[in-house]
Amino acid sequence: MLELNYDSVVIGAGPAGIAAAIRAKELGLKTVLVENRDLLGGIPLQCVHPGFGLHYFREDLTGTEFIYRFFDKMEKLGVEYLLKSHVHSIELVSHNEKIVNVITPQGVMRLNTKTLIYTAGARERHIFEINVVGDRPAGIYTAGEAQTLMDIYGIIPGKEIVIIGSGDVGLIMARRFALEGAKVKAVIELMHYPGGLTRNIVQCLQDYDIPLYLGHVVTRVVGKRRVEKVVVTKVDEKLKPIKGTEFEIPCDTVVLAAGLIPNLDMLEKIGLIIDPYTRGPIVNEFLETNIPGVFVAGNALVVNDLVDYVVEQGELAAEGAYYFVENDGIPTVDWKPIVRGRNIRFIVPHYVSGKRDVVLYARVQQPEKNVIVTIPEVGWKMKQFNVRPAEMIRVKLTKRLLERASSAEKISIEVIPGE
Amino acid sequence: MMPIKVVIVGAGIVGSSIARVLSMYEDFDVTLVEKEPDVGWGSSKANTAIIHPGHEEEPDVHPLRARLCREGNILWRQWTRELSIPVKWPGELMVFFNEEEEKNAKKYIELAKLNKIPGVRVVYRNELLQMDPSINPSALGAIYAPTAGTISSFEAVIAIVENAVENGVKLLTEAEVRGVKVVDKKVKGVETTKGFIEADIVINAAGLYSDKISHMAGIDSGFVVRPRRGEYFLFDENVRVKPEKLLHTTPTPITKGVYAITTIHGNLMIGPTAEDLPMDAKDETSTSEKGLEYVWKESERLLKELPPRTKIIRTFAGLRPEPPGGHWRIEAYDDPWGFVNAAGIRSPGFTAAPAIAYYVLNLIKDKYGVSLVKKKHWNPYRSDIVRVKDKSLQEIDELIRKNPDYGEIICYCKTVSKAEVIEAIERMKKAGVKTITIDGIKFRTRAGLGMCQGSFCRWRIALLISQYTGVPLYQVVVKKDLYGVGEVKALLKS
Ligand SMILES: Cc1cc2nc3c(=O)[nH]c(=O)nc-3n(C[C@H](O)[C@H](O)[C@H](O)COP(=O)(O)OP(=O)(O)OC[C@H]3O[C@@H](n4cnc5c(N)ncnc54)[C@H](O)[C@@H]3O)c2cc1C
Numbered sequence: 001m002l003e004l005n006y007d008s009v010v011i012g013a014g015p016a017g018i019a020a021a022i023r024a025k026e027l028g029l030k031t032v033l034v035e036n037r038d039l040l041g042g043i044p045l046q047c048v049h050p051g052f053g054l055h056y057f058r059e060d061l062t063g064t065e066f067i068y069r070f071f072d073k074m075e076k077l078g079v080e081y082l083l084k085s086h087v088h089s090i091e092l093v094s095h096n097e098k099i100v101n102v103i104t105p106q107g108v109m110r111l112n113t114k115t116l117i118y119t120a121g122a123r124e125r126h127i128f129e130i131n132v133v134g135d136r137p138a139g140i141y142t143a144g145e146a147q148t149l150m151d152i153y154g155i156i157p158g159k160e161i162v163i164i165g166s167g168d169v170g171l172i173m174a175r176r177f178a179l180e181g182a183k184v185k186a187v188i189e190l191m192h193y194p195g196g197l198t199r200n201i202v203q204c205l206q207d208y209d210i211p212l213y214l215g216h217v218v219t220r221v222v223g224k225r226r227v228e229k230v231v232v233t234k235v236d237e238k239l240k241p242i243k244g245t246e247f248e249i250p251c252d253t254v255v256l257a258a259g260l261i262p263n264l265d266m267l268e269k270i271g272l273i274i275d276p277y278t279r280g281p282i283v284n285e286f287l288e289t290n291i292p293g294v295f296v297a298g299n300a301l302v303v304n305d306l307v308d309y310v311v312e313q314g315e316l317a318a319e320g321a322y323y324f325v326e327n328d329g330i331p332t333v334d335w336k337p338i339v340r341g342r343n344i345r346f347i348v349p350h351y352v353s354g355k356r357d358v359v360l361y362a363r364v365q366q367p368e369k370n371v372i373v374t375i376p377e378v379g380w381k382m383k384q385f386n387v388r389p390a391e392m393i394r395v396k397l398t399k400r401l402l403e404r405a406s407s408a409e410k411i412s413i414e415v416i417p418g419e
Numbered sequence: 420m421m422p423i424k425v426v427i428v429g430a431g432i433v434g435s436s437i438a439r440v441l442s443m444y445e446d447f448d449v450t451l452v453e454k455e456p457d458v459g460w461g462s463s464k465a466n467t468a469i470i471h472p473g474h475e476e477e478p479d480v481h482p483l484r485a486r487l488c489r490e491g492n493i494l495w496r497q498w499t500r501e502l503s504i505p506v507k508w509p510g511e512l513m514v515f516f517n518e519e520e521e522k523n524a525k526k527y528i529e530l531a532k533l534n535k536i537p538g539v540r541v542v543y544r545n546e547l548l549q550m551d552p553s554i555n556p557s558a559l560g561a562i563y564a565p566t567a568g569t570i571s572s573f574e575a576v577i578a579i580v581e582n583a584v585e586n587g588v589k590l591l592t593e594a595e596v597r598g599v600k601v602v603d604k605k606v607k608g609v610e611t612t613k614g615f616i617e618a619d620i621v622i623n624a625a626g627l628y629s630d631k632i633s634h635m636a637g638i639d640s641g642f643v644v645r646p647r648r649g650e651y652f653l654f655d656e657n658v659r660v661k662p663e664k665l666l667h668t669t670p671t672p673i674t675k676g677v678y679a680i681t682t683i684h685g686n687l688m689i690g691p692t693a694e695d696l697p698m699d700a701k702d703e704t705s706t707s708e709k710g711l712e713y714v715w716k717e718s719e720r721l722l723k724e725l726p727p728r729t730k731i732i733r734t735f736a737g738l739r740p741e742p743p744g745g746h747w748r749i750e751a752y753d754d755p756w757g758f759v760n761a762a763g764i765r766s767p768g769f770t771a772a773p774a775i776a777y778y779v780l781n782l783i784k785d786k787y788g789v790s791l792v793k794k795k796h797w798n799p800y801r802s803d804i805v806r807v808k809d810k811s812l813q814e815i816d817e818l819i820r821k822n823p824d825y826g827e828i829i830c831y832c833k834t835v836s837k838a839e840v841i842e843a844i845e846r847m848k849k850a851g852v853k854t855i856t857i858d859g860i861k862f863r864t865r866a867g868l869g870m871c872q873g874s875f876c877r878w879r880i881a882l883l884i885s886q887y888t889g890v891p892l893y894q895v896v897v898k899k900d901l902y903g904v905g906e907v908k909a910l911l912k913s
């Protein structure tokens with residue numbers, strides 16, 4: 001077995017991991033990027049639609065174009081990476097020594113490292129997690145699987161499609177199928193409001209006459225060999241299916257775009273603590289978890305809708321790793337918790353020191369119009385015409401601003417009705 | 420000596436066990452005929468997979484079940500070793516929560532005495548909660564039966580068929596038996612969707628459809644096999660609740676009791692229900708809201724706590740082949756001469772299968788006067804697929820040096836390598852499976868059985884199947900139907 005020493009091992013080469021590895025290398029850390037697949041790039045690789053990089057590059061790029069820009073940078077810097085390399089297990093030795101055991105086609109490698117940046121993305125929720133009963137035939141796909149089949153391997157999963165979930169992923173997949181000549185019979189959404197951006201509702205559904213059923217769920221899949229139809233039921237205010245409102249939609253394919261869940265099993269095995277609201281880890285302003293020297297960024301941290309934030313998180317985690325290596329651990333400070341106030345579903349990070357600028361990411365619980373997003377302890381306010389769970393709120397708080405809360409026990413973020 | 424041509428209808432646990440036992444003798448030339456693309460896709464796939472001790476069978480009502488269950492339990496210890504079938508023997512606890520249940524449960528001690536099942540006894544709360552801390556602390560006690568085990572049911576059928584084929588049995592898949600040919604009151608063969616197969620002896624092991632096959636041979640039109648559904652939840656490996664013993668509630672006249680077990684692959688599984696379906700619903704393996712809710716409630720009663728619903732990785736249902744009165748129909752007939760039933764094998768059919776196979780052998784020997792000459796070179800052994808997941812890092816490293824495909828992981832959740840998938844494909848071909856399905860690979864390698872349920876690996880497996888069989892990617896079969904409908908470019912043109 002090959003043994004190698006690093007300052008930082010980055011697990012997962014999607015945009016978060018690539019950004020982290022680049023930044024770590026720029027900062028002079030001895031770094032390696034470990035990727036399961038035979039390609040670098042993560043989800044954007046399979047995204048042939050635009051909508052990537054508006055913030056980071058101030059350009060509207062496709063996923064593939066977006067990620068290729070980073071490949072050039074990686075090459076110039078000589079970022080080390082391993083493909084087809086599966087992390088078998090992680091061993092914790094001491095606060096600044098970890099061993100990452102990696103299975104590769106060249107053999108097993110033991111990577112001794114001071115820090116770990118975990119950027120393995122999220123997994124998609126599957127049909128058994130969303131209370132669907134009935135048959136289990138061919139013809140059920142997750143959006144990512146369908147997208148991989150169509151845009152990487154050029155095969156079309158089915159002809160008559162029902163999509164579960166109206167987040168941007170579901171909407172984009174609806175258009176993708178329509179463009180290939182498939183008939184998208186419906187997009188079914190549990191909530192009483194759409195999950196995705198209004199722009200996508202118009203461009204992906206209305207332009208193709210695809211019906212959207214809000215406040216409905218797929219309760220049953222029917223089909224012995226292949227999907228033949230789905231049973232759809234209306235839900236009440238509390239999102240409970242209403243008996244007697246069932247109707248059927250004939251189709252041969254069900255595509256699940258019912259949300260993503262941070263992919264953290266490997267870290268849970270070594271004691272990671274999870275925030276039930278993000279289903280990601282609890283982290284400080286460096287994106288360091290409860291396990292010293294383990295940083296998490298991207299969709300493994302919190303499910304992001306914009307790749308730009310993912311890249312930002314990756315870079316921050318690398319800066320955290322650098323700070324950790326320099327100081328033999330993150331120096332002790334009085335961490336202030338950030339807590340959820342009115343109409344806030346989650347907030348990341350969970351702790352700030354007040355000693356440097358931080359970026360907060362939050363989502364609201366429910367859509368609301370004419371509101372003010374505020375952080376009362378620092379006197380920060382932002383008027384918003386519209387807040388929606390689909391759009392992550394990003395707030396940058398400067399060190400100067402945070403100093404105003406130096407005597408506060410905690411910092412809270414909330415959404416209040418505007419005047 | 421001209422070997423006797425035998426056709427076995429149905430490659431479930433019963434048919435495949437019979438095939439293995441017959442393959443020990445020079446006297447038989449056996450063809451195992453299965454309607455599905457792969458073996459073991461009937462009742463033998465979706466069940467609780469308990470190797471029962473035999474203390475739940477009433478010897479005066481179901482003498483055959485009582486006897487063959489006990490014998491099967493003993494035979495499985497040998498068969499699992501010879502065939503490298505994953506199994507464990509933690510024993511079972513039938514847990515009671517009130518005096519009425521206690522009274523009911525204690526009946527099984529009497530049955531254990533009658534059936535000569537060793538070690539069955541009562542344990543009360545203090546001991547019980549130490550034996551298995553995952554039990555609901557409000558339990559009064561339980562009946563402990565130390566000889567209960569649990570097995571990987573689909574891997575068992577696969578292993579037995581591989582071994583039977585190794586010893587000369589021919590497997591014919593995707594061949595549905597549509598008729599039994601009888602001339603002068605003698606069996607001559609079977610009509611299948613793949614053509615006529617000549618036979619001197621036809622053994623009916625068609626599970627849920629064994630009534631139909633029996634009728635085809637002109638036997639007892641009153642014999643009907645009713646589907647009785649059982650529904651389950653399966654949870655991720657990473658949950659807190661992991662029963663050490665095989666736990667279940669006490670059977671009542673209405674329900675059979677719900678189990679909570681840690682499967683051989685380390686998942687918590689709860690279920691089943693017991694629901695009689697209409698006679699023609701023999702493929703109704705759908706799940707239902709009502710059934711699943713019942714399982715959930717009963718398991719809440721049985722266990723200290725249930726994992727959160729977010730840890731559910733799968734729900735599924737299986738169908739028990741329920742014969743009239745619960746009586747297995749195992750007979751060799753004079754008329755038509757050469758027709759043998761191993762029909763309506765409901766629970767504990769999995770447990771009993773090896774014993775049923777020897778029982779059928781003896782019926783054939785006695786009824787048709789077969790001499791039974793043992794093969795000199797019969798091979799009792801079958802080795803399992805080499806699995807990265809079971810190996811130490813050092814061993815994995817050595818495997819990779821010999822074959823780099825062990826270093827390429829296809830299923831992340833269950834750590835299944837490319838080499839294992841390729842080995843499964845080769846084994847399927849060797850066994851005589853014509854269509855290499857994604858499900859077939861799943862049951863052999865466990866790829867896709869984890870938390871993501873295949874969304875990360877299904878297409879990778881499809882690519883390997885395509886590469887190793889020459890079938891275009893979209894024509895790879897998932898279960899019983901294609902993975903895709905065509906190529907993107909072709910569709911754009913049309
Ligand atoms: C259909 C769809 C459309 C989208 N459209 C847009 C859009 O228009 N605009 C936009 O800004 N964003 C969009 N996004 C979101 C964006 O793609 C994600 O936010 C982003 O890719 C997340 O990056 P990540 O690096 O965290 O994870 P991923 O991109 O998922 O990368 C994770 C990487 O880790 C690897 N990995 C996982 N486990 C392991 C392991 N154990 N060992 C080694 N490697 C591992 C994976 O193979 C993968 O390469 C879209 C997403 C989807 C699904």
Ligand SMILES: Cc1cc2nc3c(=O)[nH]c(=O)nc-3n(C[C@H](O)[C@H](O)[C@H](O)COP(=O)(O)OP(=O)(O)OC[C@H]3O[C@@H](n4cnc5c(N)ncnc54)[C@H](O)[C@@H]3O)c2cc1C
Nearest residue numbers: 429431432433454461462463469596626649738768769770
């Ligand atoms: C919910 C449930 C829980 C159970 N739990 C247990 C348990 O814990 N322990 C236990 O011992 N037993 C248990 N059982 C019982 C056990 O599963 C069955 O007794 C056993 O699997 C029956 O095996 P079989 O080979 O007879 O039937 P099957 O496995 O159904 O095999 C019959 C085969 O015949 C094929 N076939 C049918 N018709 C034709 C045709 N015309 N031509 C060609 N092929 C045909 C089918 O495709 C199938 O593969 C359970 C059953 C269920 C459903």
